[in-house]
Amino acid sequence: MQGVDLIQDFATLLLAAGVAGVLCKRIGLSVIVGYLLAGVIIGPHTPPFSMIVDEGRIMALSQVGLVFLMFSIGLGLSLTKFGRLGVTTIVGTALGAFFVLNLTRLLGLAVHWPAAQTLFVAAMLMVSSSAVIAKIVSELNLAHERSSQLALGITVLEDVVAVVMLTVLGSQVPRGTGEGMGSLLGGLSAFVVLLIGGGLLLVPRLMRRLEARADPELQTIVVAGVLFLLALAAVKAGYSIALGAFLFGAIVAEMPQKSGVERAFGGLRDVFSSVFFVSIGMMIDPRLVLSAWPWVLGLAAFALVARPIATGLALIIVGTPPREAHRAGLLLTPLGEFSFIIAQVGVAAALLPAEFYSVAVGASILTVFAMPVMNRHRDAIIRFAERVEPGWLLRAMDAYHRWMQQMQERPAPPLAWKLVRGRLGQMAIEGLFVTGVLIFSSPVLASAEDMFLASWQHENVVTYGFWALVTVLVLVPLVAIWRNLATVAMIAGESVGRGHLPAPLVERTIKAVGAVGLAYWLYAIVPLEELPGWGWAVLAAAAALVVAVFSQRLIYWHSTWQNSLQQVLADATNSREQARITLGENLEAWQLHLGECVVPDAASYAGKALRELAIPARFGASVVEVERNGYVVSSPSPDVALYPGDKLLLLGATEQNRAAQKFLESEQRRHGEAEEFGGSVLETCRVPAGPHAGQTLAASGVAMHTGVRVVGIQRPGQQILNPGGDERLLEGDSVLVLGTLSEIKRFRRWLVEG
Known part of the structure; x- marks a missing residue:
């Protein structure tokens, strides 16, 4: 039975992963290493038999895991965070890939590889594993460091590098691919802008409606459905499911x-x-890896040295402080899943030896093994590198960094450029949005026809209606592009017109050139083969009529969309985020770091105040934030109590944070203390002729001494519910108290002993 086989495989896989993960964590390795070893053990290549019945289905489920993993990475690296990384990340990624390529060429010359093989190996080394990096950053509590955010941003962009390299390698001829690469990058950029723009317009509305009208279970189901739908859209568009x-x-x-x-x-x-x-x-064949172990070790060693050097140098060039750049470089050491794909392409094209796939996988596994160890000792590695680096090189890097800081602090650009720059950016984004809509509309229509309209008799009606709708959709950003172009032309005319050229001439020239450029651009991206010429002519005439009659309405729609996007992004950059940014600015100078930990369910200190735990006095770290059920308490007072599930943000030196995290995450409740948080019970106790008979509840201090709450007193002919502090306890009274078992036991002793 297939269903039973799947359950058996799933149970085997999860148990093997759990056991291996626990063992690896116990000896100080990442759980990812345990998962990989579990795959080797239960996989088809490890004798005497494979423990997995249906490998294909497990591989399919692994894609589900990749979707959830990349979704969580996106949740941690929001658009606003990614925007703050800015051009530095993009240029640093490109430079890092360039340096890796040239270092690999030197390696190829040394070992006499053919040029094609060198190019394949370079492509494999250009891409790190975003999944591994995100997991290990989380395990090592490095998510709040700027170097970690840089590394996560770069590893996402490296997937773009991988797509480009696959295009180049697929052609098997590095030359003459500039046009293909250009169209690929243009299409990818258009897809990203289309997805983000549409998502920011539609997802907030969806989330608000779900929050108002659906319970959490249905919210989760709908969000998961949208997640897989967009992952599928990326695949249908020809990109990675992870994107x-x-x-x-x-x-x-x-x-x-x-x-x-x-x-x-x-x-x-x-x-x-x-x-x-x-x-x-499970894809690793240990026998092939062992047979090629010199190449595996050599390639892994080269990757562990070349990638940190290349990415660190690239980040230093774009202005990142040297230590921060080195830390980001060390995080980017593990080779990614794209390395396996590139190796497969090379082997299939007979440009790489058949055993090179196992070499690539083995080297990648070794980099995954080494990455957590290297980053646990990263400060020592960086200090060693600084000692062995020539003094002139260190002085040159420091001087270069100071020069970059001076360049960033240079006087503000002219007012005209300030006004033009923002509009040029808007034009680029809107142009990519239009490009995405027009490029991907044909596949959408084809899929819709195959799925829903196969038996529809009036196919032409659907086709013309669809393209009419697309035309209306792109009219809004097209009108905005033209208005921005006209504004840029006017500003340029006023600025340049102060010289010898008349302002109207400059303005009209820019408009004319822009109109020609827009016409050529639309001609290049409109799928003319979808409709006959007269059909496009009719749509163009209708579009011109709509613009002439409803131009103000189109402008209003564009303003509404723009305001919606700005509102979403403004809401995201809230005071908490700004506080985090400000907090992180000076951490490096003070050798401080941020760390996170979660209060476990069985914490022995649950319910205790920060004052009682004395974390700063005992460990040197400070609790600067407590997050509970999505609500954040910033700069918590010493009286704030901690409960299971609370997420704490710690501030201190690395060792101080680790010591505090170890205490907070490992301090478990001892046997016999479970009833403290096992829930409260009601119990009736009789007041004896003891020291408290005749005292008022307030004077006796019953709540302070025992922790129970008196909710009722019963005496002959009288029943008092929720008595006040002036009510007396009389001998023979039956007292109904609320508390835990240990508190009630303490109350009984208190009644007798005082």
Whole structure:
């Protein structure tokens, strides 16, 4: 039975992953290493037999794990965070890939590789594993460091590099691919802008409606459905399934409902991400890896040295402080899943030896093994590198960094450029949005016809109606592009016209050139083959008529969309986020770091105030934030109590944070203390002729001494519910008290002994 086989495989996989993960964590390794080893053990290549019946289905489930994992990465690296990384991340990624390429060429010359093989190896080394990096950043509590955010941003962009390299390698001829690469990058950029723009317009409305009208269970189901839909859209568009999941996570990260979504998907992410990593381990053939062990060790060693050097140098060039750049470089050491794909392409094209796939997988596994160890000792590694680096090189890097800081602090650009720059950016984004709509409309129509309209007799009606709708949709940004172009022309005319050229001439020239450029651009991206010439002519005439009659309405729609986007992004950059940014600015100078930990369910200190725990006095770290059920208490007072599930933000030196985290996450309730948080009970006790008979409740201090609450007193002919502090306890009274078992036991002793 297939269903039973799947259950058996799933049970085997999860148990193997759990056992291996526990063992690896106990000896100080990442759980990812355990998952990979579990995959090797239960996989088809490890004798005497495979423990997995249906490998194909497990591989399919691993894609579900990849979707959840990339979604969680997107939740952690929101659009606003990614925007703050800015051009530095993009240029740093490109430079890092360039340096890796040239270092690999030197390696190829040394070992006499053919040029094609060198190019394939370079492509494999250009891409790190975003899944591994995100998991280990979380395990090491490095998520709040700017170097970690840089590394996460770069590893996402490296997926774009991988797509480009696959295009180049697929052609098998590095030359003459500039046009293909240009169209690929243009299409990818258009897809990203289309998905983000549409998502920011539609997802906030969806989340608000779900929050108002649906319970949490239905909210989770709908969000999961949208997640897989966008991941599928990315695949249908010809890109990675991870791209759609990551972008949706980045969109949801801008929503106020982010915390609830994180909690809802946490368990699913953990389960299916383990399936993903175990499935990678299942692809490893230990015999092939062992037979080529010199190449495996050599390639892994080269990657562990070349990637940190290349990415660190690239980040230093774009202005990142040297230590921060080195830390980001060390995080980017593990080779990614794209390395396996690139190796497969090379082997299939007979440009790489048949055993090179196992070499690539083995080297990747070794980099995953080494990455957590290297980053636990990163400060020592960086200090060693600084000692062995020539003094002139260190002085040159410091001087270069100071020069970059001076460049960033240079006088503000002219007013005209300030006014033009923002509008040029808007034109670029709106142009990419229009490009995305027109490029991907044909596949959408084809899919809709195959799925829903196969038996529809009036196919032409649907086709013309669809393209009429697309025309109306793109009219709004097209009108905005033209208005921005006219404004830029006017500003340029006023600025340049102060010289020898008349302002009207400059303005008209820019408008004319812009109109020609817009016409050529639309001609290049409109799918002319979808309709006959007269059909497009009719749509163009109708569009011109709509613009002439409803131009103000189109402008209003564009303003509404723009305001909606700005509102979403403004809401995301709230005071808490700004506080985090300000807090992180000076951490490096003071050798301070941020760390996170979660109060476990069985914490022995649950219910105790921060004052009682004395974390600053005992460990040197400070609790600067407590998050509970999505609500944040900033700068908590010493009287704030901690409860299971609370997320604490710690501030201190690395060792101080680790010591505090170890205490907070491992301090478990001892046997016999479970009833403290096992729930309260009601019990009736009789007041004896003891020291408290005749005292009022307030004077006796019953609540302070025992912890119980007196909710009722019964005496002959009288029953008092919720008595006040002036009510007396009389001998023979039956007292109804509320408290835990230990508190009630304490109350009984108190009645007798005082």
